[in-house]
Amino acid sequence: MKSITINGSKREHVGKVATKALRNAGKVPCVIYGGENPIHFSADELSFSKLVYTGDAHTVVIVLEDGNKIDAVMQDVQFHPVSDKILHVDFFQLHEGKEINMIIPVKVIGTAPGVRDSGGNLSRNKRKLTIRALPKNLPDFFTVDISNLNLNDSITVADLSEESFTILHPETQVVCQVKMSRASMEIEEDEDEELEEGAEGAEGAEGTEGASKEGGAEGGKGTSKEGGAEGGKGASDKNSEAKSDS
Numbered sequence: 256m257k258s259i260t261i262n263g264s265k266r267e268h269v270g271k272v273a274t275k276a277l278r279n280a281g282k283v284p285c286v287i288y289g290g291e292n293p294i295h296f297s298a299d300e301l302s303f304s305k306l307v308y309t310g311d312a313h314t315v316v317i318v319l320e321d322g323n324k325i326d327a328v329m330q331d332v333q334f335h336p337v338s339d340k341i342l343h344v345d346f347f348q349l350h351e352g353k354e355i356n357m358i359i360p361v362k363v364i365g366t367a368p369g370v371r372d373s374g375g376n377l378s379r380n381k382r383k384l385t386i387r388a389l390p391k392n393l394p395d396f397f398t399v400d401i402s403n404l405n406l407n408d409s410i411t412v413a414d415l416s417e418e419s420f421t422i423l424h425p426e427t428q429v430v431c432q433v434k435m436s437r438a439s440m441e442i443e444e445d446e447d448e449e450l451e452e453g454a455e456g457a458e459g460a461e462g463t464e465g466a467s468k469e470g471g472a473e474g475g476k477g478t479s480k481e482g483g484a485e486g487g488k489g490a491s492d493k494n495s496e497a498k499s500d501s
Contacts, residue, residue, distance in 0.1 A: 388420030
């Protein structure tokens with residue numbers, strides 16, 4: 256992991272008045288934990304630009320006026336709510352042979368076929384991962400190659416694990432995945448609706464045709480019966496009249 260050097264001066268006073276005076280002079284009050292006792296010091300605000308305003312992780316070598324050098328990592332930084340100026344920085348001292356927890360950024364490389372060819376969207380679920388490792392094994396960042404990700408494929412923590420450090424997330428945690436885009440989902444939904452409407456229309460047409468056939472058959476049958484009955488009745492009446500005349 257890359258290291259950044261910060262030159263600082265030990266603070267003799269840590270009260271509010273002394274802190275305000277440091278900030279007015281363009282200094283940032285800091286403290287280093289992890290040793291026998293916390294070490295309070297201050298450094299120029301510009302010294303933190305490459306450490307704070309970057310997406311990469313770094314270790315820090317803090318060089319004090321007395322020549323003492325301390326290896327550390329940044330643990331926390333506080334900003335002014337309005338001006339965004341750095342108000343305070345906390346560091347944690349590194350010890351050789353002692354593991355430390357650190358947040359490491361995730362960088363994506365390549366182009367996913369599921370995005371390029373299938374119109375999917377790349378979803379980055381975790382842009383940073385917390386790991387535990389010895390200082391010498393701390394990586395600058397995780398590299399995630401998405402060149403083989405098709406639609407609905409994903410990369411999990413298990414795919415990034417190595418023996419030199421421990422990732423403090425479940426192995427099933429998804430780091431990134433290719434998902435179907437909303438536009439594609441809407442198109443598929445529209446196509447499904449059209450298919451359903453077409454099927455319903457076909458069923459309706461069959462029902463109408465069946466009803467027409469049944470109605471025609473019943474109508475013809477009824478007319479034949481009624482006509483026959485009436486004809487027979489008329490003929491019977493005429494025969495009766497003929498017999499009466501004779």
